[in-house]
Amino acid sequence: MELSNKDKAAAIQNSIETSTLEETGLIHPTSYKQHNPNVETGLQAILALHDQMPMHKVYTNVVRQFQDGDYGFVHIDYFLFDYTAAFDIHRFENGVSVEHWDNLQINPRKLNKSGRTMTDGKTKAIDHHKTDSNKKIAQDFVQNILIDGNLGDISKYFDGDRLIQHNPHMGDGVKEFIDVLSEWEKEGKPQKYTQIHKVLGEGNFVLVLSEGYLGGEHSAFYDLYRIEEDKIVEHWDVIEAIPEPDRRKNTNGKF
Known part of the structure; x- marks a missing residue:
């Protein structure tokens, strides 16, 4: 087979x-x-x-x-x-x-504020019949909140303050997420999303590939969201700097 x-x-x-x-x-x-x-x-x-x-x-x-x-x-x-x-x-x-x-x-390889690693947590996809709708939820969250900055809409995407967070620099909770982003902004190292390039999903897991800047450095953001009953409940991410064109070893583009 x-x-x-x-x-x-x-x-x-x-x-x-x-x-x-x-x-x-x-x-x-x-x-x-x-x-x-x-x-x-x-x-x-x-x-x-x-x-x-x-x-x-x-x-x-x-x-x-x-x-x-x-x-x-x-x-x-x-x-x-x-x-x-x-x-x-x-x-x-x-x-x-x-x-x-x-x-x-x-x-x-250390625990974040809530005792989580970058890769632990749920692993198996469910709700395969909701793949398309879950992809739309994750894409809309990144576009509306992280790119367009409409923080007043953030409650649409979460069940209260519930958010299991695997970013090594944050702890659990929606408020914690917003507070850390605000703190980074004040410290002059903001995390800014500018464009979504690809959205892939299976069931209740959705991976969003985006471009932007972290602390002024051109970066690629890969965010994995787990969704339950139309709300984001868990988040993993990987952030990597994008080298300048003259330092790249191929011309295919990061995305």
């Missing part, structure tokens, strides 16, 4: 630890479009990168795996060159990955 797209995405990322990427046959050997700006495009560039990793330390732990049509996307606890939390996305054609996006952030 052929693997699902989410199982294929997980298998590709797990093959880093076992050094079996080429053997999996899950990446197109000649047509593999890379959106990680720090890696050249194509399969051979990935294999060359793996050769540079400290393999005695490398591990991959796929914590969550989902799919949305031709896309498989996974949430991972890694050691690559350092302890890392990441999202990886693969687009499949004819059974193999032909395009890849990711976002990586150094994992402090």
Whole structure:
């Protein structure tokens, strides 16, 4: 039986630890479009990168795996060159990955204010019949609140103050989320979202890929939301700086 797209995405990322990427046959050997700006495009560039990793330390732990049509996307606890939390996305054609996006952030490996890590929490999708409506809720939240700044509407997206938070710099709660963003603004290192690029979902889990600035640094925001009864109840994120064009190793764009 052929693997699902989410199982294929997980298998590709797990093959880093076992050094079996080429053997999996899950990446197109000649047509593999890379959106990680720090890696050249194509399969051979990935294999060359793996050769540079400290393999005695490398591990991959796929914590969550989902799919949305031709896309498989996974949430991972890694050691690559350092302890890392990441999202990886693969687009499949004819059974193999032909395009890849990711976002990586150094994992402090400490508990946040509410005793949570960057990757713990619920892992299994439910409410598959509500995938489209849940994607709309998450997209509308990012656009209306984080981009347009309509904080007066924030109660539409949450059940009171309930928000399970995995960002390492915040604790649980909607008020805490708003307070921290306000504090960062006052400190001159605001988190600003400017554009949504992609929304992927399976059931009650939705991943939103956005562009913006963190403390003035051009950044990519990957936000994963878990939704219950039309309200956001849990949030994970990975934030990564986007290098200037002259420092990028491919011309495919981050998104």
